[in-house]
Amino acid sequence: MEFTFDNNIPIYIQLLEYMKIYLISGVFQCGEKLPSVRDFATTFKVNPNTMQKALAELENLSLIYTERTNGKYVTKDKKTIEKLKDEYATTLAKSYFEGMKRIGLGKADSIQYLERINEKNGIIRD
Amino acid sequence: MELLEIKGLTKVFDNKEILTNVNLKISRGKIIGLLGKNGVGKTTLIKLINDLLTPTKGEILINGNRPGIESKKVISYLPERTYLNKQMKVSEIIQYFKEFYENFDSEKAAKLLKDLNLDMNQKLSKMSKGMQEKVQLVLVMSRNADLYILDEPLGGVDPATRDYILDTILSNFNEKASLIISTHLISDIERILDEVIFIDKGKIVLQSEADKLRNKENASIDEIFRRKFKC
Amino acid sequence: MLTKLLKYDLKYMIKNMSVFYIFSIFFAITTRILFSVKQTVIIDIIGQISVGTMFSMLASVLINTLMRSWIRFRDSIYKDEAYLTHTLPVTKKDIYNSKFLQTLIFFIVGFVVIVLSLLIVYYTKDRWIALKTMINSITSGLNINAVLFVLSMIGIIFLEIFNAIQSGFFGIILGHKKNNNKIGYSVLFGFLEYMISQTMVLILMFIVGLFDGNIMELFKNNNILLNSNTLKLIIILTTILYLLIIYFMSVICKKELDKGVNIE
Numbered sequence: 021m022e023f024t025f026d027n028n029i030p031i032y033i034q035l036l037e038y039m040k041i042y043l044i045s046g047v048f049q050c051g052e053k054l055p056s057v058r059d060f061a062t063t064f065k066v067n068p069n070t071m072q073k074a075l076a077e078l079e080n081l082s083l084i085y086t087e088r089t090n091g092k093y094v095t096k097d098k099k100t101i102e103k104l105k106d107e108y109a110t111t112l113a114k115s116y117f118e119g120m121k122r123i124g125l126g127k128a129d130s131i132q133y134l135e136r137i138n139e140k141n142g143i144i145r146d
Numbered sequence: 147m148e149l150l151e152i153k154g155l156t157k158v159f160d161n162k163e164i165l166t167n168v169n170l171k172i173s174r175g176k177i178i179g180l181l182g183k184n185g186v187g188k189t190t191l192i193k194l195i196n197d198l199l200t201p202t203k204g205e206i207l208i209n210g211n212r213p214g215i216e217s218k219k220v221i222s223y224l225p226e227r228t229y230l231n232k233q234m235k236v237s238e239i240i241q242y243f244k245e246f247y248e249n250f251d252s253e254k255a256a257k258l259l260k261d262l263n264l265d266m267n268q269k270l271s272k273m274s275k276g277m278q279e280k281v282q283l284v285l286v287m288s289r290n291a292d293l294y295i296l297d298e299p300l301g302g303v304d305p306a307t308r309d310y311i312l313d314t315i316l317s318n319f320n321e322k323a324s325l326i327i328s329t330h331l332i333s334d335i336e337r338i339l340d341e342v343i344f345i346d347k348g349k350i351v352l353q354s355e356a357d358k359l360r361n362k363e364n365a366s367i368d369e370i371f372r373r374k375f376k377c
Numbered sequence: 378m379l380t381k382l383l384k385y386d387l388k389y390m391i392k393n394m395s396v397f398y399i400f401s402i403f404f405a406i407t408t409r410i411l412f413s414v415k416q417t418v419i420i421d422i423i424g425q426i427s428v429g430t431m432f433s434m435l436a437s438v439l440i441n442t443l444m445r446s447w448i449r450f451r452d453s454i455y456k457d458e459a460y461l462t463h464t465l466p467v468t469k470k471d472i473y474n475s476k477f478l479q480t481l482i483f484f485i486v487g488f489v490v491i492v493l494s495l496l497i498v499y500y501t502k503d504r505w506i507a508l509k510t511m512i513n514s515i516t517s518g519l520n521i522n523a524v525l526f527v528l529s530m531i532g533i534i535f536l537e538i539f540n541a542i543q544s545g546f547f548g549i550i551l552g553h554k555k556n557n558n559k560i561g562y563s564v565l566f567g568f569l570e571y572m573i574s575q576t577m578v579l580i581l582m583f584i585v586g587l588f589d590g591n592i593m594e595l596f597k598n599n600n601i602l603l604n605s606n607t608l609k610l611i612i613i614l615t616t617i618l619y620l621l622i623i624y625f626m627s628v629i630c631k632k633e634l635d636k637g638v639n640i641e
Contacts, residue, residue, distance in 0.1 A: 025337050028366045028369065029360065030358075031357055054365075062317065066316070067337075067338045069175055099163050160556045196464055198459070198464070214468075221464070225460045231458060233392065245381050246378070246467070334495065
């Protein structure tokens with residue numbers, strides 16, 4: 021898979037973003053063992069040092085933890101992940117409604133659009 | 147002990163000061179970009195590290211040793227030019243490197259050559275310049291060195307090969323070694339750099355961690371470079 | 378590391394010189410055959426062509442060995458190939474010694490090929506006896522062993538040529554310390570050093586002459602009438618002096634190389 025990076029933003033911050041999404045979307049489950057720094061770096065095609073920095077930041081945010089000899093694991097604390105997910109969802113929702121407001125659509129229309137577009141394009145299915 | 151330490155290095159050539167009072171420290175496990183326009187002294191600095199030039203003033207230490215046999219064992223250098231004996235076949239060059247360098251991995255070389263569709267049995271003189279440059283890259287990356295120095299490895303290379311080169315650099319990475327890429331094509335490689343060194347008119351202008359610099363200036367390394375060295 | 382460097386230097390020379398060796402011997406053989414069969418006008422002409430070609434091959438052997446030694450020295454130490462040579466984990470001394478030995482070996486090989494070719498074409502029992510007789514007449518008059526005499530003459534010519542080759546090396550090393558006109562300076566310095574080394578042999582001879590009247594005679598009167606002891610002394614002295622000069626020049630060359638190179 022090709023990951024695009026914007027050279028204008030610190031790479032490790034962009035890696036952090038990708039990783040956060042992996043965590044909240046369940047690509048890696050709570051308590052699951054993570055691939056090594058090298059494997060991650062190879063997947064993302066980035067410098068392992070930069071990858072390490074991103075992972076260190078994830079650890080700072082208590083999203084992952086390191087078991088000295090065994091490697092890195094996703095936090096067992098579901099609530100932390102849920103909280104992050106909630107933050108992302110909130111940001112997306114805010115941005116959606118602010119955008120709709122900017123183009124002059126009302127509350128009812130905005131909510132209708134949500135349902136309709138999802139149905140039509142089959143983006144999120146049950 | 148630092149992997150590479152340069153103290154007060156000055157090089158005068160033909161009455162011109164090409165490098166002035168260069169001070170640098172490079173530690174292990176890093177990918178470093180030596181960035182500067184053409185003709186500012188990048189290649190001169192690299193040649194000095196490789197004992198192809200002698201300093202006018204100052205000192206270069208690799209693992210604490212002056213450039214000599216010990217440093218040459220652990221440095222793997224890709225010059226900007228084609229320098230191999232064109233009468234040799236690829237397989238003969240592999241054998242040559244294997245004989246002189248203990249840390250040369252001929253299996254790795256064979257694999258890299260295969261990936262790049264290069265024929266082991268072909269004479270270098272029968273290859274295009276691009277293919278010769280690829281052979282040289284393979285030779286350099288097949289060594290288990292402490293310091294890799296690539297001088298303009300991406301010039302005149304097609305995007306697919308460029309990606310392959312960057313991938314090879316990343317997969318080659320180990321914490322005991324460092325790799326210096328010297329180039330003026332910054333946007334192509336800045337993503338993989340740990341540190342950047344800006345050099346201009348023979349002087350080191352800046353040495354910094356790449357992401358720190360991006361954070362500070364809110365721009366890409368390429369953009370920061372352009373701003374600093376507006377023509 | 379020296380043996381490895383030498384191996385590749387020898388390989389290079391073999392690749393480039395074997396053509397001349399093979400053709401020399403080949404034309405020597407064909408000449409011999411042509412000279413041996415019943416002579417007709419056509420065979421005579423072809424024979425002349427054959428022997429002429431052989432001699433030009435022999436000349437090529439000589440010239441190529443000389444020129445290629447210098448060119449190879451310059452190319453691998455100062456041109457593009459220098460990027461390979463100087464980044465190998467070898468000392469500059471080993472680099473020099475390898476070139477030195479390679480040149481020596483190929484000069485011997487070239488010499489053998491030349492002698493062999495000439496023998497193939499011209500050897501007959503009669504001529505050999507005549508040659509031996511001539512040499513014996515010189516050496517017995519002087520009370521010297523004929524074999525030793527011939528060997529020492531060959532040896533001295535060898536040393537002279539080798540000194541010339543090393544002068545070339547010396548010139549190339551010094552010439553390439555300059556920023557411009559490297560080849561010009563190389564030729565200049567090489568030539569100067571050659572002249573100086575030749576002069577040194579004469580001067581040292583002269584100094585010995587201060588102690589040995591016979592040798593002084595040689596200087597004063599150009600008198601070729603030598604007694605056997607003087608001749609032996611001259612031969613031994615010349616040989617030793619050349620060996621010393623070659624040795625010291627190689628030490629100086631290596632020291633100069635050690636100071637570092639500046640590759641474009």
